[in-house]
Amino acid sequence: MTKNTPTDILADLSDIVGAAHVATGTDATRWSEDWTRQTHWTPLAVVRPANSSEVAKVVQLANRTNTSVVPVSGNTGLVEGTYAQGALMLSLDRMSAVRAIKPDARIAIVEAGAILSHIHDAANVHDLIFPLYFGARGSAMIGGALSTNAGGSNVLRYGSTRHLCLGIEAVLPTGEIVDLMSELHKDNSGYDLRDLLIGAEGTLGIITAAVLKLHPKPQAYATAMVATPSLDAALVLLNRLQQDTGGAVEAFEFMPGVYMDAYLERFPDARPPFDTRHEVNILVEVGAVSPRDATPQTDGTIPVAAHLETILETQFHTGGVLDAVVAQNESQRQDMWARREAAAEVARLRPNVIDNDVCVPVDRMQQFLDLITDRTKALDPDLVPICVAHLGDGNLHFAGWPSSQDPAVHKAIKQAVDDTAIELGGSFSAEHGVGLTKKPAMQRHKNSAAIQAMRAIKEALDPKGIMNPGKVLPDP
Amino acid sequence: MTKNTPTDILADLSDIVGAAHVATGTDATRWSEDWTRQTHWTPLAVVRPANSSEVAKVVQLANRTNTSVVPVSGNTGLVEGTYAQGALMLSLDRMSAVRAIKPDARIAIVEAGAILSHIHDAANVHDLIFPLYFGARGSAMIGGALSTNAGGSNVLRYGSTRHLCLGIEAVLPTGEIVDLMSELHKDNSGYDLRDLLIGAEGTLGIITAAVLKLHPKPQAYATAMVATPSLDAALVLLNRLQQDTGGAVEAFEFMPGVYMDAYLERFPDARPPFDTRHEVNILVEVGAVSPRDATPQTDGTIPVAAHLETILETQFHTGGVLDAVVAQNESQRQDMWARREAAAEVARLRPNVIDNDVCVPVDRMQQFLDLITDRTKALDPDLVPICVAHLGDGNLHFAGWPSSQDPAVHKAIKQAVDDTAIELGGSFSAEHGVGLTKKPAMQRHKNSAAIQAMRAIKEALDPKGIMNPGKVLPDP
Numbered sequence: 001m002t003k004n005t006p007t008d009i010l011a012d013l014s015d016i017v018g019a020a021h022v023a024t025g026t027d028a029t030r031w032s033e034d035w036t037r038q039t040h041w042t043p044l045a046v047v048r049p050a051n052s053s054e055v056a057k058v059v060q061l062a063n064r065t066n067t068s069v070v071p072v073s074g075n076t077g078l079v080e081g082t083y084a085q086g087a088l089m090l091s092l093d094r095m096s097a098v099r100a101i102k103p104d105a106r107i108a109i110v111e112a113g114a115i116l117s118h119i120h121d122a123a124n125v126h127d128l129i130f131p132l133y134f135g136a137r138g139s140a141m142i143g144g145a146l147s148t149n150a151g152g153s154n155v156l157r158y159g160s161t162r163h164l165c166l167g168i169e170a171v172l173p174t175g176e177i178v179d180l181m182s183e184l185h186k187d188n189s190g191y192d193l194r195d196l197l198i199g200a201e202g203t204l205g206i207i208t209a210a211v212l213k214l215h216p217k218p219q220a221y222a223t224a225m226v227a228t229p230s231l232d233a234a235l236v237l238l239n240r241l242q243q244d245t246g247g248a249v250e251a252f253e254f255m256p257g258v259y260m261d262a263y264l265e266r267f268p269d270a271r272p273p274f275d276t277r278h279e280v281n282i283l284v285e286v287g288a289v290s291p292r293d294a295t296p297q298t299d300g301t302i303p304v305a306a307h308l309e310t311i312l313e314t315q316f317h318t319g320g321v322l323d324a325v326v327a328q329n330e331s332q333r334q335d336m337w338a339r340r341e342a343a344a345e346v347a348r349l350r351p352n353v354i355d356n357d358v359c360v361p362v363d364r365m366q367q368f369l370d371l372i373t374d375r376t377k378a379l380d381p382d383l384v385p386i387c388v389a390h391l392g393d394g395n396l397h398f399a400g401w402p403s404s405q406d407p408a409v410h411k412a413i414k415q416a417v418d419d420t421a422i423e424l425g426g427s428f429s430a431e432h433g434v435g436l437t438k439k440p441a442m443q444r445h446k447n448s449a450a451i452q453a454m455r456a457i458k459e460a461l462d463p464k465g466i467m468n469p470g471k472v473l474p475d476p
Numbered sequence: 477m478t479k480n481t482p483t484d485i486l487a488d489l490s491d492i493v494g495a496a497h498v499a500t501g502t503d504a505t506r507w508s509e510d511w512t513r514q515t516h517w518t519p520l521a522v523v524r525p526a527n528s529s530e531v532a533k534v535v536q537l538a539n540r541t542n543t544s545v546v547p548v549s550g551n552t553g554l555v556e557g558t559y560a561q562g563a564l565m566l567s568l569d570r571m572s573a574v575r576a577i578k579p580d581a582r583i584a585i586v587e588a589g590a591i592l593s594h595i596h597d598a599a600n601v602h603d604l605i606f607p608l609y610f611g612a613r614g615s616a617m618i619g620g621a622l623s624t625n626a627g628g629s630n631v632l633r634y635g636s637t638r639h640l641c642l643g644i645e646a647v648l649p650t651g652e653i654v655d656l657m658s659e660l661h662k663d664n665s666g667y668d669l670r671d672l673l674i675g676a677e678g679t680l681g682i683i684t685a686a687v688l689k690l691h692p693k694p695q696a697y698a699t700a701m702v703a704t705p706s707l708d709a710a711l712v713l714l715n716r717l718q719q720d721t722g723g724a725v726e727a728f729e730f731m732p733g734v735y736m737d738a739y740l741e742r743f744p745d746a747r748p749p750f751d752t753r754h755e756v757n758i759l760v761e762v763g764a765v766s767p768r769d770a771t772p773q774t775d776g777t778i779p780v781a782a783h784l785e786t787i788l789e790t791q792f793h794t795g796g797v798l799d800a801v802v803a804q805n806e807s808q809r810q811d812m813w814a815r816r817e818a819a820a821e822v823a824r825l826r827p828n829v830i831d832n833d834v835c836v837p838v839d840r841m842q843q844f845l846d847l848i849t850d851r852t853k854a855l856d857p858d859l860v861p862i863c864v865a866h867l868g869d870g871n872l873h874f875a876g877w878p879s880s881q882d883p884a885v886h887k888a889i890k891q892a893v894d895d896t897a898i899e900l901g902g903s904f905s906a907e908h909g910v911g912l913t914k915k916p917a918m919q920r921h922k923n924s925a926a927i928q929a930m931r932a933i934k935e936a937l938d939p940k941g942i943m944n945p946g947k948v949l950p951d952p
Contacts, residue, residue: 102837104712104715104838105837106715148664149668155661155662156661160662162668172925172929176925177925179923179926180923180926182903183837183901184835184836184837184901184902185869185870186636186866186869186903186907187903188624188625188627188675188903188906189903189904189918189921190910190918190922191672191675191933191948192625192676193926195668195672196667196671198668200667204667216718216719236580239580239582242692242765243692243766244765245722246721246722246724246764246765247692247723248722288722289722290719290720290721290722292720292783307768359661359663360660361578361659361660362580362661390662393661394662395661395662425658425659426660427658427663428665429664429665430660430662432664434665445665446666447654447655449653450656450666451666452652453654453669453937454666454667454669457936459936460936461933
């Protein structure tokens with residue numbers, strides 16, 4: 001093996017993808033920071049292949065030259081997974097095609113650089129949905145969503161990205177292409193390489209294409225704001241709603257009273273969800289795909305909304321619901337969602353926001369909240385906890401404004417959140433992944449036999465350690 | 477390392493689990509053949525640990541002594557996955573507890589040796605279901621179901637075993653216990669070892685416990701026999717049913733006319749499904765969990781059944797349905813299921829039945845059937861194809877009675893079925909796994925980069941190659 005200089009590598013890259021598709025210096029600036037703009041780096045270069053064969057050639061070159069490769073698609077991740085100081089970034093943005101929608105089979109075949117909202121649009125033409133929705137959907141790409149097993153607000157009904165994927169194509173760290181582009185719902189032919197690569201954050205290979213599941217598009221939504229006496233009561237309500245709607249609950253999102261206060265402070269013209277302030281505010285959405293549930297009646301009522309109202313009334317009479325408002329039209333529905341979707345903006349109202357992405361078993365949400373309230377108060381008595389949660393999945397984005405300016409206190413609060421989640425059988429990373437940011441938590445909390453097995457797999461598939469090095473796995 | 481003799485090993489095993497739980501000779505007979513009783517072997521011994529710590533000690537001993545270990549639970553597999561000539565069989569049958577049902581969280585925590593029907597019973601007490609159903613459920617255990625990612629008749633609505641599992645505990649080939657007993661719906665903390673071990677058929681470790689998802693129990697079923705003009709028309713009907721019931725289709729099972737003929741030959745007192753013979757007969761079942769759909773009305777009708785009847789009538793008028801009968805009571809429903817569940821018995825009516833377990837994309841079922849009919853007729857003009865299928869998943873159990881007695885012709889027919897499935901983007905193994913039986917198909921059809929990656933993972937996790945050796949992966 002000859003030792004190549006960066007100049008040789010750049011020339012070889014240009015041979016593979018064309019000089020126009022190798023960016024360095026200021027041309028690479030847009031790939032030189034993460035979405036939060038808090039982390040910056042200088043890559044060796046950014047290479048933008050046009051197809052999986054070019055991806056394979058680039059990875060083979062990287063292998064020969066011991067060059068680190070950091071794959072990047074929409075670059076909307078939150079855990080520094082695309083940090084690439086001195087590394088070759090491989091951008092999938094030119095591989096953006098939605099190759100096919102097969103409406104009868106209810107699948108989409110896409111390239112890794114396809115933007116989520118483009119996939120949404122392509123499915124919508126056939127009255128189908130690809131139900132992976134989160135704030136960054138206008139720039140996030142499916143390759144990154146698969147690599148991080150992204151979640152969002154509709155996991156409750158449709159599952160995470162992993163559950164929306166039937167097959168993938170990937171380039172392994174050795175530069176070989178594995179074709180697992182299965183359109184099958186059942187395929188027990190050997191180890192589940194698909195799910196191993198999904199969620200591996202680009203450390204075991206680069207996902208280049210995927211077969212995605214589509215679902216029928218709801219023809220109507222019933223959306224409500226509901227106040228319950230506690231999170232335990234909210235879980236009872238969720239189970240009741242799942243039972244009575246046949247599993248049609250699309251979202252079940254928690255916003256505490258203190259979050260609502262902050263929201264109304266930020267948007268003084270917005271309406272409060274209820275006449276009275278409540279501690280536990282929940283956004284419920286039920287989707288109706290069936291004409292029977294979705295078709296407006298002669299009196300203008302929509303069956304799914306009437307049904308939701310009946311269920312909530314019954315729960316009101318048993319004390320399981322303190323207050324409830326069902327959206328009467330799309331504009332009221334949008335107002336309800338606006339409250340939830342402002343979370344990132346609300347969190348940034350004050351400096352030093354501390355945030356987390358933890359998960360606990362759904363029947364321990366109340367216990368978690370009680371514990372973490374006490375523990376954070378012990379660390380910072382005036383902390384304002386503005387936690388929002390995908391309650392149906394047990395996924396809390398615990399955020400808080402500290403009164404203390406001491407970084408050590410901030411760190412202690414973050415760790416208390418992780419530790420409390422772990423103590424209750426939870427996880428320090430629900431949907432954002434590990435990247436660089438959560439490697440210390442991975443080291444502290446993941447059981448060592450599991451980490452050993454992950455390391456063995458990493459070494460087996462990436463013997464030179466060139467693929468997104470330093471991410472996910474704690475340093476030995 | 478000292479070289480141990482089998483006698484030493486048996487003594488050491490007795491020290492770990494107690495002499496009463498080490499079976500050899502005739503005591504091991506019940507573990508010395510597979511479910512089909514076609515394959516026999518003589519194991520070194522059968523060891524029956526009481527808990528995962530004993531499993532770990534047994535595996536550590538096997539590692540030290542280079543002893544092959546073949547895990548076994550219910551032993552109802554169909555691909556010789558428990559073949560264990562000269563190997564130490566590790567039976568999970570003593571680890572049979574359903575440790576807990578958590579009704580609010582809708583999970584079950586079980587040991588690997590828990591029998592499926594026991595899990596069903598335990599969930600039923602809480603009006604919940606564990607929706608993994610197949611013929612062998614009275615003896616199959618969850619450990620084997622997970623290791624083979626078993627399917628069944630309800631995958632369409634609830635997914636395969638993989639999709640019903642939140643967490644596992646496993647003993648790796650090195651004898652280390654990995655605790656991944658997550659009760660979480662979202663957990664992105666490192667590589668997906670859970671899904672790697674699920675479906676690995678005991679070659680990467682022994683699953684010892686699991687956290688399972690439970691679902692609300694349907695309170696009523698609407699069941700119908702439907703005749704359609706083609707499988708393509710059946711897919712249109714399925715999509716319509718999914719849309720109109722909000723995804724509540726529990727089963728969509730195909731039986732061709734020739735299968736019905738054979739069924740009626742075997743059970744002369746049974747009723748034919750329709751007054752007229754049809755080529756495409758489909759058993760449809762819709763489950764209603766909501767009281768709104770399930771509660772009998774004052775006139776005795778059950779809403780879900782009335783709804784199914786309306787949908788089928790509409791399809792009848794467009795020509796998408798040729799004939800349909802909706803079960804009016806539980807006894808009629810049982811008659812409908814009896815036709816489908818007799819498949820294994822019907823297949824054995826004549827000798828030399830050729831069977832397969834293939835999957836094709838759902839929109840290519842008709843094309844598959846057309847092609848395979850032509851191709852098998854070319855090989856054996858009088859072959860009687862009595863294929864049944866989980867049509868909603870694209871999973872065909874293609875079976876046929878050959879007129880030829882020539883084993884070479886039988887083999888050619890089996891291969892033609894596999895080859896045709898592969899040609900249409902399908903798989904040679906939908907839900908049964910690979911074991912020993914399908915290793916040749918694995919060699920012929922799986923792409924070589926994928927097999928290489930699987931081998932690398934196997935070597936990384938099982939460097940001594942002691943864990944269920946010779947299964948799944950083709951010999952190098």
